[in-house]
Amino acid sequence: xxxxxxxxxxxxxxxxxxxxxxxxxxxxxxxxxxxxxxxxxxxxxxxxxxxxxxxxxxxxxxxxxxxxxxxxxxxxxxxxxxxxxxxxxxxxxxxxxxxxxxxxxxxxxxxxxxxxxxxxxxxxxxxxxxxxxxxxxxxxxxxxxxxxxxxxxxxxxxxxxxxxxxxxxxxxxxxxxxxxxxxxxxxxxxxxxxxxxxxxxxxxxxxxxxxxxxxxxxxxxxxxxxxxxxxxxxxxxxxxxxxxxxxxxxxxxxxxxxxxxxxxxxxxxxxxxxxxx
Amino acid sequence: xxxxxxxxxxxxxxxxxxxxxxxxxxxxxxxxxxxxxxxxxxxxxxxxxxxxxxxxxxxxxxxxxxxxxxxxxxxxxxxxxxxxxxxxxxxxxxxxxxxxxxxxxxxxxxxxxxxxxxxxxxxxxxxxxxxxxxxxxxxxxxxxxxxxxxxxxxxxxxxxxxxxxxxxxxxxxxxxxxxxxxxxxxxxxxxxxxxxxxxxxxxxxxxxxxxxxxxxxxxxxxxxxxxxxxxxxxxxxxxxxxxxxxxxxxxxxxxxxxxxxxxxxxxxxxxxxxxxxxxxxxxxxxxxxxxxxxxxxxxxxx
Numbered sequence: 001x002x003x004x005x006x007x008x009x010x011x012x013x014x015x016x017x018x019x020x021x022x023x024x025x026x027x028x029x030x031x032x033x034x035x036x037x038x039x040x041x042x043x044x045x046x047x048x049x050x051x052x053x054x055x056x057x058x059x060x061x062x063x064x065x066x067x068x069x070x071x072x073x074x075x076x077x078x079x080x081x082x083x084x085x086x087x088x089x090x091x092x093x094x095x096x097x098x099x100x101x102x103x104x105x106x107x108x109x110x111x112x113x114x115x116x117x118x119x120x121x122x123x124x125x126x127x128x129x130x131x132x133x134x135x136x137x138x139x140x141x142x143x144x145x146x147x148x149x150x151x152x153x154x155x156x157x158x159x160x161x162x163x164x165x166x167x168x169x170x171x172x173x174x175x176x177x178x179x180x181x182x183x184x185x186x187x188x189x190x191x192x193x194x195x196x197x198x199x200x201x202x203x204x205x206x207x208x209x210x211x212x213x214x215x216x217x218x219x220x221x222x223x224x225x226x227x228x229x230x231x232x233x234x235x236x237x238x239x240x241x242x243x244x245x246x247x248x249x250x251x252x253x254x255x256x257x258x259x260x261x262x263x264x265x266x267x268x269x270x271x272x273x274x275x276x277x
Numbered sequence: 278x279x280x281x282x283x284x285x286x287x288x289x290x291x292x293x294x295x296x297x298x299x300x301x302x303x304x305x306x307x308x309x310x311x312x313x314x315x316x317x318x319x320x321x322x323x324x325x326x327x328x329x330x331x332x333x334x335x336x337x338x339x340x341x342x343x344x345x346x347x348x349x350x351x352x353x354x355x356x357x358x359x360x361x362x363x364x365x366x367x368x369x370x371x372x373x374x375x376x377x378x379x380x381x382x383x384x385x386x387x388x389x390x391x392x393x394x395x396x397x398x399x400x401x402x403x404x405x406x407x408x409x410x411x412x413x414x415x416x417x418x419x420x421x422x423x424x425x426x427x428x429x430x431x432x433x434x435x436x437x438x439x440x441x442x443x444x445x446x447x448x449x450x451x452x453x454x455x456x457x458x459x460x461x462x463x464x465x466x467x468x469x470x471x472x473x474x475x476x477x478x479x480x481x482x483x484x485x486x487x488x489x490x491x492x493x494x495x496x497x498x499x500x501x502x503x504x505x506x507x508x509x510x511x512x513x514x515x516x517x518x519x520x521x522x523x524x525x526x527x528x529x530x531x532x533x534x535x536x537x538x539x540x541x542x543x544x545x546x547x548x549x550x551x552x553x554x555x556x557x558x559x560x561x562x563x564x565x566x567x568x569x570x571x572x573x574x575x576x577x578x579x
Contacts, residue, residue: 010478018374022388025446029391031414032403046412094298103291116306118562122507122529123551126316126536126544127309130324150301180290209396211510212529216537227398231513234402241406248399259394263387266394270451271458 032252035245036060043242059246063233066243068221069250072229079144079225080207086149087203088196094150095158096184100170110159113152122212129216143217144225148207154199157272161195162188198269201262208255226251317548324544336549340531346550349526356441356527357505364445365498368452373486375453376460393450401514404443405430408515430515433522440525443511448504452497459493460486492572499565503558509533528554 035043036059037052063069097103098110132143165188173183189196214228224232230251234244259266316322317336319329340346375385392400407414408429416426429439467485476484509529512519519525519534526534528550535547 014374014377014379018371018379018385021371021374022385025392025449026388027414028400028403028407028446029395031407032399035403035406044412046417048412048414048417090298090301093294097291097294097298101291101294103288106291113302116302116310118558119306119310120507120551120554120558122509122532123313123555124306124309126532126547126551127312128305129536130544131304131309147301147305150298150305152302152306155298180294205394209394209398211396211398211513212533216533227396230396230402231398234514235517241409244402245406248402251399252395255394255396256391259391260387263383263390267386267390267454270393270454 029252029256032245032248035242036249038242038245040240040242043240059242060250063243063247063250067229067233067236067247069226069229069233069247071222072224072226073250075141075223075229076208076225079141080204082141082145083148083207084200084203086145087151087154088200090150091154091158091199092184092189092196094155095162096180096188098155098159099162100167100188101180114156117152117156125213125216132217138217139219139223141223144214144223147213151203154203157199157269158192158195161192165191194265197262198265198272201258201266202269204258205255205266313548313551316544317552319545322545324542336545337553340546340549340553343546345523345526345534346531348524349528349531349550352437352525353506353508353527355437356444356508357502359441360444360448360505361498361502363441364448364452365494365501367445368449368456368497369490369494371449372453372456372460373482376457389453390450392447393454397447397510398514400447401443401511404439404446405515408439431521433520433524436516436520436525439515440508440511440520443515444505444508447511448501452501455497455500456490456493459490459497463489492568495568495572496565499561499568503561503565506554506557506561528557 034050034052037055038049038059039053042049042052098106128147129138132138132146137143137146169187170183173187178186209227210225211227211231214225215231218224218228221229221232230244230247233247318332318334320331320333320335322329371389375382375389379385410416410426410428410431413426413429415429419426427435427438429435463486467489468481471481471485507529508527512525512527512530516525519527519530532547532550532554535550536542536544
């Protein structure tokens with residue numbers, strides 16, 4: 001009888017600790033979204049207001065009117081979409097070559113690429129900035145896409161997945177006269193769908209949230225993406241907190257929705273390969 | 278003739294597949310490595326004309342005697358030394374709890390992992406709001422617990438604490454996920470056996486979970502040390518830059534500042550700082566490889 005009690009007691013403690021942690025983790029998000037609906041009187045009140053008196057959209061309206069957040073949003077969409085298309089394409093081809101095609105120096109080349117992975121991106125930005133300046137594409141959306149058209153990290157993940165597909169399948173298809181190209185797109189890619197979804201999701205998150213590179217490569221508001229646009233809104237607009245929260249909510253919301261729908265893929269992907277950078 | 282072209286096609290085919298991937302890597306990863314390396318040794322380098330007076334260690338001498346660079350090293354190292362142990366300890370607790378057979382698992386996971394997918398800049402704004410001296414949530418809780426409110430953002434000496442707290446919460450989800458996948462690899466039979474022997478929960482944790490999780494913890498420590506060395510993004514939403522009084526320079530911020538914050542930009546100094554960052558990260562990567570090798574050898578033995 002006593003044992004049952006102690007088990008129940010420890011369960012309760014477990015849930016309390018978990019709930020406490022969860023509340024702390026969610027609090028910034030709750031505070032951001034609630035703050036977006038507050039009036040300027042409510043936002044400066046102390047002790048803080050836990051629920052705004054009304055859910056009016058004035059702060060969102062103001063944020064969209066003062067800064068071109070619609071443009072930022074569109075830019076973020078374009079950049080993320082183009083990065084995903086280009087990077088996924090080069091990754092699929094590269095991973096296929098490294099896992100199925102035979103050529104001289106394949107394994108050495110792959111090890112060299114893996115060694116390159118430890119070079120921090122923060123070191124490369126100096127030269128990459130000058131490259132895009134010399135190509136005259138700085139301060140354009142191209143500058144935000146071009147450096148990210150291929151990734152060793154995602155190629156490495158996909159190559160491992162491709163390598164786990166039985167080689168005999170490839171031999172059989174080749175004997176039946178199937179070309180490499182056809183085999184890759186008709187058989188390999190459909191089988192590797194889970195791995196592909198994972199790298200696409202991880203890449204989408206990284207693109208959408210990237211801050212350092214857009215800050216370096218762009219100047220004018222017309223080509224800003226959301227995170228940097230949000231930061232500029234804070235420094236240039238001298239913006240009020242409730243409006244900042246409204247703008248921040250706009251930045252965060254798409255990724256929260258994505259996460260709610262694709263949580264399993266994202267969590268598994270991170271567990272398997274870690275995040276980029 | 279036809280046969281010849283078939284053979285040569287087979288030869289070059291792999292490179293056709295590799296080309297789009299390799300071109301990007303060569304231009305934006307391989308070339309910059311060498312370029313930055315040489316740039317860091319060029320003395321009196323003028324980026325507009327490309328002139329320089331010779332190769333030497335001038336840039337390194339200059340940054341190592343620059344108080345801002347010394348400060349940035351100090352800040353970065355103390356940031357890593359504070360954020361990594363605290364966040365890893367917290368993550369171990371939460372990962373072990375999340376790994377139990379609990380209800381509402383999906384809900385808890387969502388709550389814990391949310392900061393991983395959201396923009397550091399946007400979440401940082403919310404933190405800035407919470408750190409507010411007069412109306413912030415954190416000071417409200419401090420008051421509730423009987424402490425005085427702290428001016429986190431406007432007093433320079435408190436800036437670091439605010440940055441560290443934000444950093445810990447930001448990195449936590451990532452560590453929890455990695456530890457959770459490590460926990461799932463532990464054979465549940467160990468726990469069943471321990472239960473039969475009458476071991477309690479704490480003994481199980483210290484005698485089974487921790488030792489078996491050690492390889493994962495080790496990996497997590499190193500991977501996150503490397504990523505926290507690059508602390509940069511967090512500075513902007515909280516302080517609009519390196520702290521309220523130029524007191525929170527970090528190594529990456531120093532690099533950024535030298536070639537994008539200054540006019541005219543000092544590419545040589547930025548490159549030298551980047552090389553130092555690379556050396557630090559290289560050392561940790563070597564430790565990581567060594568640890569990985571050691572653990573895989575041990576696994577093979579047993």
